[in-house]
């Protein structure tokens with residue numbers, strides 16, 4: 001099945017927006033709740049993210065940039081009954097509902113693993129790349145994202161001869177969809193047909209499927225099925241597995257907090273899936289490749305679920321380097337956790353394709369529950385498809401320099417709850433984003449530009 005056609009996995013990382021803050025908005029996400037009310041540093045957050053993007057680019061990987069959304073979302077406040085001009089609306093919200101004000105300021109679109117689900121052309125009936133923006137309806141602040149996400153995706157992948165963009169699923173909990181964070185693709189190499197594994201937390205219609213009891217299951221089976229249908233993925237290339245509800249109740253709010261796949265490797269915790277042995281057998285059985293499939297199962301005795309959640313080991317990126325070996329792109333928290341760092345050492349020396357690790361300081365994002373893998377959306381592309389991507393959203397030495405200058409010019413280095421009532425922050429953010437749309441050649445993607 002191996003073919004020689006060049007292909008690429010491009011990581012599109014979310015550029016952290018100018019209003020990055022800690023608002024404690026994500027019940028079920030331990031870090032988000034633990035850091036509610038902490039003071040954030042948007043400038044440092046954006047620079048940490050850019051440093052990762054640049055390092056990936058320097059390693060010879062294809063790296064893209066996903067622009068932030070315009071915040072505060074004053075239109076959302078208008079829809080909820082606040083009236084007047086922008087300044088008046090922000091003032092009223094600050095007095096009457098500080099929590100609502102926080103939601104409309106969230107820079108949560110930076111976690112682009114939740115932006116959309118992507119099916120590469122090798123997997124789809126019409127051989128196009130399909131995108132469905134996630135409706136993210138489990139959290140109000142995240143439910144504000146899909147329309148702008150679709151605008152951005154269309155500006156990044158503009159050629160409809162290669163790319164198909166679908167409307168997000170109905171904005172309703174039955175079709176709760178959190179995008180690529182609950183989706184991974186296993187294949188011999190990125191240019192081969194892949195097995196798309198969709199992982200759901202609960203079912204909306206089938207009550208015999210036991211979901212979590214404490215924290216919400218954000219992804220439903222029905223949403224995953226709908227996305228697979230929209231993308232017209234070939235029947236033998238799609239699998240639906242249930243996440244272990246017990247780990248959702250321990251803070252594993254997305255599957256990418258407990259498992260990560262790349263080509264013929266799946267790295268997962270022993271407790272990641274329901275009926276794990278059977279779930280993994282279903283993967284082995286459905287795998288289409290000819291290479292051996294490596295399922296690396298991390299035992300609880302070596303890394304507890306709690307350590308997995310606090311270190312974000314499984315929210316590492318797993319990338320294939322030019323020599324065919326794989327590298328784990330991990331958050332620094334993994335280095336500082338004794339059992340996790342010990343496990344990584346032993347995994348690197350074991351016989352599997354992963355033989356390198358690089359740690360990144362992504363603390364600003366980590367404090368809201370977003371690690372390296374949360375910050376990126378993977379898009380496997382052929383050379384022709386890559387050439388059809390808006391070239392201005394691709395990382396280069398020049399683009400990196402331009403973005404650093406842009407962040408330095410526009411971002412604050414301190415943001416607390418009290419700053420959110422200041423309408424100057426809205427103004428600064430709009431000026432910054434208007435300039436960014438020129439740097440990334442995105443056109444008028446934001447409501448305030450239309």
Ligand SMILES: NCCC[C@H](NC(=O)CCC(=O)O)C(=O)O
Pocket residue numbers: 021022023024025026029032033106108111113114142181254368369370371374
């Ligand atoms: N994939 C990682 C997503 C993290 C994200 N955190 C947040 O939205 C926290 C926002 C806050 O609490 O300020 C979430 O839970 O969806």
